Amino acid sequence: MTLLDFARGPALYAATLIMVCGLVWRLTGVALLPFRRDLAASGPNAKGRVSGALWQVVSRSFPRRSFLGRTMVTVTIGYAMHIGLAVILLGGAPHILLVTQATGLDWPALPKGIVAIASGVTLVSLLLVILRRLTHPVLRLLSNVDDYLSILLTLIPVLTGILLAEETLLPYETLLTWHILSVEALMIWLPFGKLAHVVFVFAGRAALGARQARKGALQ
Amino acid sequence: MSPMPPSRAPKIAPATRRIAESRSQEDQTRLDAAMRGFITDFGPEAATWMEACLHCGQCAEACQFYVETGDPKYTPIWKIEPFKQAYNRQMGPFAPLFRMFGLTPSVSLGQLEHWQELLYDSCNMCGRCTMVCPAGIDIADLVEKARHGMFDAGLVPPDYLGALAGKERETGSPFGIAPNAMRDSLLEIGEKHGVEMHVDEPRAEVVPAVSSIDLKMYPDSIAATAKVLNHIGVRWSFMTKGFDADNVSLTAGDREGQKIVTEAIVAAATDCGAQVLIMPECGHSYTEMRWEAANTVGHALPFRVLHMSEYLAEALEAGQLHLRPVPKDGQGHGVTFHDPCQVSRRSGRSDAPRRIMQALGLDLHELADHGPDSWCCGGGGGVALIGRAKTLRNHAFDIKKRQVAETGADTVYVTCTGCRQTFEHGFKDAGAETGVGSLLDLVAEQLDEKEKTS
Known part of the structure; x- marks a missing residue:
């Protein structure tokens, strides 16, 4: 078995298993805590808990105008990185092919040039994220190993992906192997660290939305 | 989860003294x-928020303690860092892994003592950070829980917050006012202001709670309460068996006293x-009675709060309250209004005071950030009751002072006793001449008895 076979086979299954089980474990550990029924009367402008949760999940994706003057840099870099990642994952032909092989679902790929630009934007954004964590007083204070590891584990697949798409620097098979292995490293770390925000960011918003909707104080 | 390597952990100086x-x-x-x-009150909601932080630092930009000082230690989510560490080690879904691999250092008492300033002196629990957080983390709620822990460890600042909370637990009032003394004071205020007082009536449709701070500093507001309720014509009464609306225990973190x-x-x-x-013009006490009291007593309340x-x-909407418009000032300065965080941002009622101001015909010049976006006065969350926090509090107040000055208004109206105190002290310390007024007092002054009888 070559390293590529290993990456495509057992390593992929193991990484998927760890990611799914880890996330389920982390979510279950939180969800199974005793839930206290709120006995307070709802507010005069109250909305339903579910609609409040859903509304907050969506609305928090857009920065509030009153804060934007002070948070513009963070918001811009964050948007660039996440949109870039979405374009790469959902628009890149090889990624669509992978999904098609696994599920049968298929959709048209974006032109290679657009995916290449998105990859570049994502890479630069990730480098800026690291730079800001190292230099901004607040981010330097808050940042820990988890933060840097999570960024690095996101950056490596993007970098190896760009090299792979351009078929440069190293042989195609070698690049493909390291690209797949780097994605698997990301998948393995995902449930344990900050990368789990793919789930918890939305869970956090939903929890707040449900509570504030009952009060009639959704923002 | 937030593993923090010792190398990046804050340097904890040995505590100079036990504050507890x-x-x-x-x-x-x-x-x-x-x-x-x-963790006593930890449910899925709080645990989700503990897991959700991205360390993006945006909450700092919403907190006036950071914005005005530029000191990163005032970043809201950093204020609960020791408790995040403890959660990861003891309660989080991967707690065994954190302990096994030493991913998060255990919390020391010295660390908690060091954090006292961050959890008490520099947090108004105003929830502005909650509003900016992309993960929807209610940091104000987590700070309240962290204060429970600090109180239980004997780490509440003693002057005056801890002392007042202690007195409140002992006597039911932060100033130790006994029910009979309260009754005498209320009747005395009625006599002095020529207002009919109703105290300890056997039946009453409306009960106003009383802030001891109003009793000590703003008795006019208590007279105004009586005057307005008499005007409305409802059957009402102060009840001295349970009157203390301040609930200092809540901000100190004393759950037992709060209860x-x-x-x-x-x-x-x-x-x-x-x-x-009716909760008087006091923000945190309103939050407690409006949103927590039913859970505290274990059943839905048989009355509205x-x-x-x-x-x-x-009362305005029901046509029970008749007001004379306030005459316009000749110079067109107008007035501005400060939203109390607990009523406006945290409870969604920015509309109520504006309806009253409209009925009074006030020339309202809104602050640049108002309604749910309003900055806290800097005194909320018990900060006004911490003597040593005065300089920091005045720093935090600077943003409010600037925004008030920008409106050109010569008076700020408030609907919270704590905010009123902070504004008065803040303006006085800054040598500003801007007036501070209670909206309730203004309503009492502008009652239109003629319109009512006609």
């Missing part, structure tokens, strides 16, 4: 008490068959 009252307790016992206190105060008010209002309990501004707005 419970000095004799062993450190470990106090640490255990702190962690138990923190004692809440239960007394609920019992007093229930006994006289109240349909409405309204902030004074909500009650007045409802």
Whole structure:
């Protein structure tokens, strides 16, 4: 078995298993805590808990105008990185092919040039994220190993992906192997660290939305 | 989860003194008490928020303590860092892994003592950070839980917050005012202001709770409450068996004291068959009674809880409250209004005071950030009651002072006793001449008895 076979086979299954089980474990550990029924009367402008949760999940994706003057840099870099990642994952032909092989679902790929630009934007954004964590007083204070590891584990697949798409620097098979292995490293770390925000960011918003909707104080 | 390597952990200087009252307790016992206190009320909601932080730092930009000082230690989510560490090590879904691999250092008592300033002196629990957080983390709620832990470990600042909370737990009032003394004071205020007082009536539809701070500093507001309720013509009464609306215990983190105060008010209002309990112009006490009291006593309340501004707005709408418009000042300065965080941002009632101001015909010049976006006055969350926090509080107040100045208004109206105090002290310390007024007092001055009788 070559390293590529290993990456495509057992390593992929193991990484998927760890990611799914880890996330389920982390979510279950939180969800199974005793839930206290709120006995307070709802507010005069109250909305339903579910609609409040859903509304907050969506609305928090857009920065509030009153804060934007002070948070513009963070918001811009964050948007660039996440949109870039979405374009790469959902628009890149090889990624669509992978999904098609696994599920049968298929959709048209974006032109290679657009995916290449998105990859570049994502890479630069990730480098800026690291730079800001190292230099901004607040981010330097808050940042820990988890933060840097999570960024690095996101950056490596993007970098190896760009090299792979351009078929440069190293042989195609070698690049493909390291690209797949780097994605698997990301998948393995995902449930344990900050990368789990793919789930918890939305869970956090939903929890707040449900509570504030009952009060009639959704923002 | 937030593993923090020791290299990046804050340098903890040995505590110069034990701040806590419970000095004799062993450190470990106090640490255990702190962690138990923190997680006692933990449900899926709070745990989700503990897992959701991205360390994006945006909450700092919403906090006036950071914005005005530029000191990163005032970043809201950093204020609960020791409790995040403890959560990861002891309670989080991967706690065994964190302990096994030493991914997060254990929390020390010295660390908690160091954090006292961050959790008490520099947090108004105003929830502005909650509003900016992309993960929807209610940091204000987590700070409240962290204060439970700090209180249980004997780490509440003693001057004056801890002292007042202690007195409140002991007597039911932060100033130790006994029910009969309260009754005498209320009757005296009525006599002095020529207002008919109703105290301890056997039956009452409306019960206003009383802030001891109003009693000490703003008795006019108590007279104004009576005057307005007499004007509305409702059957009302102060109840001295449970009157203390300040609930200092809540901001100190004393759950037991909080419960004692809440239960007394609920019992007093229930006994006289109240349909409405009015919380005076005090923000945190309103939050407690409006959103927590039912959970504290274990059943739905048999009456509605309204902030004074909500009650007045409802009375206006029902045609029970008749007001004369305030004459326009000749120079067109107009007035501005400060939204109390707990009523506006946290409870969604920015509309009520504005309806009243509209009825009064006030020339309202809104602050640049108003309604739910309003900055806290800097005194909320018990900060106004911490003597040593004065300089920091005044720093935090600077943003408010600037925004008030930008409106050109010569008077700021408030609907919260704590905010009123902070504004008065803040303007005085800054040598500003801007006036500070209570909206309730203004309503009482502008009652239109003629319109009512016609």
